[in-house]
Amino acid sequence: AQSVTQLDSHVSVSEGTPVLLRCNYSSSYSPSLFWYVQHPNKGLQLLLKYTSAATLVKGINGFEAEFKKSETSFHLTKPSAHMSDAAEYFCVVSPGFQKLVFGTGTRLLVSP
Amino acid sequence: ETGVTQSPTHLIKTRGQQVTLRCSSQSGHNTVSWYQQALGQGPQFIFQYYREEENGRGNFPPRFSGLQFPNYSSELNVNALELDDSALYLCASSSWTSGRAITDTQYFGPGTRLTVL
Numbered sequence: 001a002q003s004v005t006q007l008d009s010h011v012s013v014s015e016g017t018p019v020l021l022r023c024n025y026s027s028s029y030s031p032s033l034f035w036y037v038q039h040p041n042k043g044l045q046l047l048l049k050y051t052s053a054a055t056l057v058k059g060i061n062g063f064e065a066e067f068k069k070s071e072t073s074f075h076l077t078k079p080s081a082h083m084s085d086a087a088e089y090f091c092v093v094s095p096g097f098q099k100l101v102f103g104t105g106t107r108l109l110v111s112p
Numbered sequence: 113e114t115g116v117t118q119s120p121t122h123l124i125k126t127r128g129q130q131v132t133l134r135c136s137s138q139s140g141h142n143t144v145s146w147y148q149q150a151l152g153q154g155p156q157f158i159f160q161y162y163r164e165e166e167n168g169r170g171n172f173p174p175r176f177s178g179l180q181f182p183n184y185s186s187e188l189n190v191n192a193l194e195l196d197d198s199a200l201y202l203c204a205s206s207s208w209t210s211g212r213a214i215t216d217t218q219y220f221g222p223g224t225r226l227t228v229l
Contacts, residue, residue, distance in 0.1 A: 034217070036220075042222060042223075043116075043202060043220045043221050043222040043223050044155070044202065044204075044220040045220070046217060046219070049217060090154055090155075098145075098160050098167060098168035099145065099157035099160065099168055099170060100145075100147075100155075100157065100204075100218060101157070102154030102155050102156075103154055104153065104154050105153070105154050
């Protein structure tokens with residue numbers, strides 16, 4: 001079964017410093033991978049997706065992620081954090097388009 | 113282009129009651145998926161509807177049921193509510209044709225917060 005593991009439940013950064021949210025996946029074949037963001041009391045917004053094209057995927061709001069098959073990782077990065085980036089981030093794998101399998105989430109805290 | 117909408121935004125029920133949640137899919141999408149997000153957890157897949165039929169189901173009991181209408185909108189029904197059903201219920205839409213996905217991206221609505229007392 002396909003699954004994802006988010007390695008950190010909380011990440012704290014200062015505004016203007018880089019962001020790294022870590023995700024490892026488990027899949028028997030090349031997966032579709034996504035990062036979604038959820039702001040407090042809001043629905044989920046797609047940040048970016050990987051579907052076996054370029055391994056470096058650029059998303060919205062300056063986020064990007066790199067698919068590394070040798071490490072089974074799909075970490076999310078941003079060069080410079082902004083206060084508005086504070087939210088819950090979910091790494092997601094799609095086993096076959098019928099459903100999405102979510103990680104447990106990483107809460108990003110951004111301090112001034 | 114209209115996004116995914118859900119109603120109501122909040123709902124309070126008591127144990128044993130029944131509830132119906134509603135979802136309108138994004139313009140151009142014909143598939144609706146439902147997810148349950150308990151507090152502090154990631155969303156869990158409940159089921160998906162395509163062409164008015166269930167097209168995949170997660171590990172949820174039969175008291176969770178759904179419908180999809182000809183205009184692709186959908187309902188989630190939960191019978192015999194339990195305290196553990198308290199959660200944010202998310203609806204997502206996507207697009208399928210002839211058994212394959214046109215888009216593998218699911219677009220989410222804002223959710224319905226259900227509280228069971």
